[in-house]
Amino acid sequence: MPEGYDALVVGGGIAGMEASLTLGDAGFDVLLVEKEPSIGGHMIQLSKVFPTTDCAGCITTPKMAATGKHPKIKLLTYSEVEGIEKTGKKFRVRILKKPRYVDENACIGCGRCEQACPVLIPKEWEYGLIGRKAAYIPFEMATPKKALIDLDNCIMCGRCERACPKEAINFLQEPEEIEVEVKAVIIATGYNLFSPEKKKEYGYTGNLTVIHTSANPNIIHGMQMERLLAPSRPYHALVRPGDGKVPERVAWVLCTGSRDKSVGNPLCSRVCCMYSIKQALLYSSAVPFGEAAIYYMDIRAFGKGFEEFYNMVRELGVEFIKGKVAKIESRNGNPVIIAENTETGEIMEEEYDMVVLAIGLLSNPEAVKALGVELDQYGFVAQPQENSNPAVTDKEGIFVAGTATCPKDIPDTVAEASAAAAQCIAYLEEVGS
Amino acid sequence: MAEEAKKAKKELTVKKLREKGVKPREEVIEKSKEQRKIIKQITGCLESGPKTIPEIAAEVKMPVGIVTWYVMSMFKYGQVVPDEEVDGYYKYKLPVKKEESE
Numbered sequence: 026m027p028e029g030y031d032a033l034v035v036g037g038g039i040a041g042m043e044a045s046l047t048l049g050d051a052g053f054d055v056l057l058v059e060k061e062p063s064i065g066g067h068m069i070q071l072s073k074v075f076p077t078t079d080c081a082g083c084i085t086t087p088k089m090a091a092t093g094k095h096p097k098i099k100l101l102t103y104s105e106v107e108g109i110e111k112t113g114k115k116f117r118v119r120i121l122k123k124p125r126y127v128d129e130n131a132c133i134g135c136g137r138c139e140q141a142c143p144v145l146i147p148k149e150w151e152y153g154l155i156g157r158k159a160a161y162i163p164f165e166m167a168t169p170k171k172a173l174i175d176l177d178n179c180i181m182c183g184r185c186e187r188a189c190p191k192e193a194i195n196f197l198q199e200p201e202e203i204e205v206e207v208k209a210v211i212i213a214t215g216y217n218l219f220s221p222e223k224k225k226e227y228g229y230t231g232n233l234t235v236i237h238t239s240a241n242p243n244i245i246h247g248m249q250m251e252r253l254l255a256p257s258r259p260y261h262a263l264v265r266p267g268d269g270k271v272p273e274r275v276a277w278v279l280c281t282g283s284r285d286k287s288v289g290n291p292l293c294s295r296v297c298c299m300y301s302i303k304q305a306l307l308y309s310s311a312v313p314f315g316e317a318a319i320y321y322m323d324i325r326a327f328g329k330g331f332e333e334f335y336n337m338v339r340e341l342g343v344e345f346i347k348g349k350v351a352k353i354e355s356r357n358g359n360p361v362i363i364a365e366n367t368e369t370g371e372i373m374e375e376e377y378d379m380v381v382l383a384i385g386l387l388s389n390p391e392a393v394k395a396l397g398v399e400l401d402q403y404g405f406v407a408q409p410q411e412n413s414n415p416a417v418t419d420k421e422g423i424f425v426a427g428t429a430t431c432p433k434d435i436p437d438t439v440a441e442a443s444a445a446a447a448q449c450i451a452y453l454e455e456v457g458s
Numbered sequence: 459m460a461e462e463a464k465k466a467k468k469e470l471t472v473k474k475l476r477e478k479g480v481k482p483r484e485e486v487i488e489k490s491k492e493q494r495k496i497i498k499q500i501t502g503c504l505e506s507g508p509k510t511i512p513e514i515a516a517e518v519k520m521p522v523g524i525v526t527w528y529v530m531s532m533f534k535y536g537q538v539v540p541d542e543e544v545d546g547y548y549k550y551k552l553p554v555k556k557e558e559s560e
Binding site for chain 1: 468470471472473474475476480481482483486487489490493494510511512515522523526527528529530531533534535540543546547548
């Protein structure tokens with residue numbers, strides 16, 4: 026007989042955590058499945074939130090801890106939903122738990138295995154800005170704070186196993202098939218980031234350990250800039266990845282991969298304008314004599330306090346240039362932006378120390394494939410009753426929250442997650458036991 | 459019997475995995491060797507005193523972007539520490555060993 030829960034929440038980002046906590050606090054048993062080795066999602070990687078400039082980690086970390094310790098929430102990290110089938114009022118769900126090659130119950134998260142490992146691999150969590158080991162803890166605030174081994178990049182030297190004080194390393198671990206029964210499901214699978222390599226004219230390199238002749242490591246994307254600005258940043262100070270210089274002139278290129286049919290994404294990502302303005306402000310605080318410029322098509326400052334925030338940053342001296350960037354070239358390691366200023370008609374050529382591509386948010390259809398819900402034309406989860414019941418999907422008992430339905434900011438995501446949980450509770454009470 | 463069980467438990471599971479025929483990828487082994495060489499070169503270069511990343515890159519004759527990646531990774535694992543900033547570039551040095559600092 027498979028284990029039973031009231032609700033399955035798929036995705037452990039801010040939406041999934043919020044929905045799980047709301048359900049758990051209301052007394053329902055929740056199984057939270059996250060494909061990564063830790064919950065936290067994208068939000069734990071951010072520097073500060075706009076427009077309040079509150080520390081993102083200070084908001085996310087307590088939610089992660091509360092989710093991880095909640096008596097009504099069971100966490101299954103490094104796991105993926107493989108299939109779902111409705112039988113009567115319940116769903117039977119197949120989950121694949123990938124092997125960590127570390128006994129989660131024995132591991133104390135001391136990091137000795139990581140120190141002992143001799144292999145360096147670009148660290149995904151830092152978007153390749155630094156390396157991680159083949160035996161590693163995903164990040165400092167990871168929940169659960171447990172090590173795992175990347176067997177694909179492991180030289181199988183055994184140093185991690187010898188260094189472990191708890192004999193937690195187990196290279197013989199196998200993938201585990203788990204079957205559970207749930208009464209309802211909440212999808213909180215979030216978004217994918219646009220891959221800036223697709224805009225070849227912007228010269229972005231995806232791998233900082235290999236220098237391509239056509240690419241410049243001082244052209245980074247918005248999430249890399251978030252990491253450089255975050256208190257938990259990979260570097261000791263705000264320096265550029267190309268040579269460790271403190272960047273004195275930085276430009277942001279908005280709408281990289283958003284509102285751009287040439288890359289297949291006509292949608293506005295709704296957050297890039299504001300996160301870039303916020304980053305320009307944080308950069309100006311970190312490098313007081315630095316110059317910041319933002320290249321934009323339109324500034325979309327539509328939320329509460331957004332327009333005031335934009336005006337404040339503008340008054341502080343950040344330059345806003347209305348123009349579409351045609352190309353980014355390189356000169357002596359510096360990125361050079363070639364753009365047309367659409368207000369003056371002037372063709373500009375400006376050299377910067379660093380350029381940040383404000384990449385957009387795309388759908389994450391792969392993550393919901395196994396759930397069998399209807400998607401819209403952009404690959405987001407369809408909302409058949411968008412205006413009256415936004416959390417409802419085309420499948421009875423399956424709800425949706427956050428950026429799984431479209432790009433949106435953190436307050437909207439959290440509000441939607443609570444709404445999805447509330448609708449889920451109403452459904453659970455209706456179907457009973 | 460208990461002693462034997464304890465001994466068996468202590469046998470490395472990675473060895474057992476190797477015995478099952480699972481081997482590391484050749485390119486990963488090669489990359490790891492190259493990495494150890496680069497880290498040794500950077501460490502050796504800093505033995506004569508603190509240096510900026512372009513100075514290290516010039517001395518070890520490697521692209522400055524790659525040296526930045528290694529120096530920052532070494533910083534994260536405590537193998538180098540930042541020193542003073544000179545003309546927009548930080549210098550990096552080797553950390554003081556515990557016995558030296560006492």
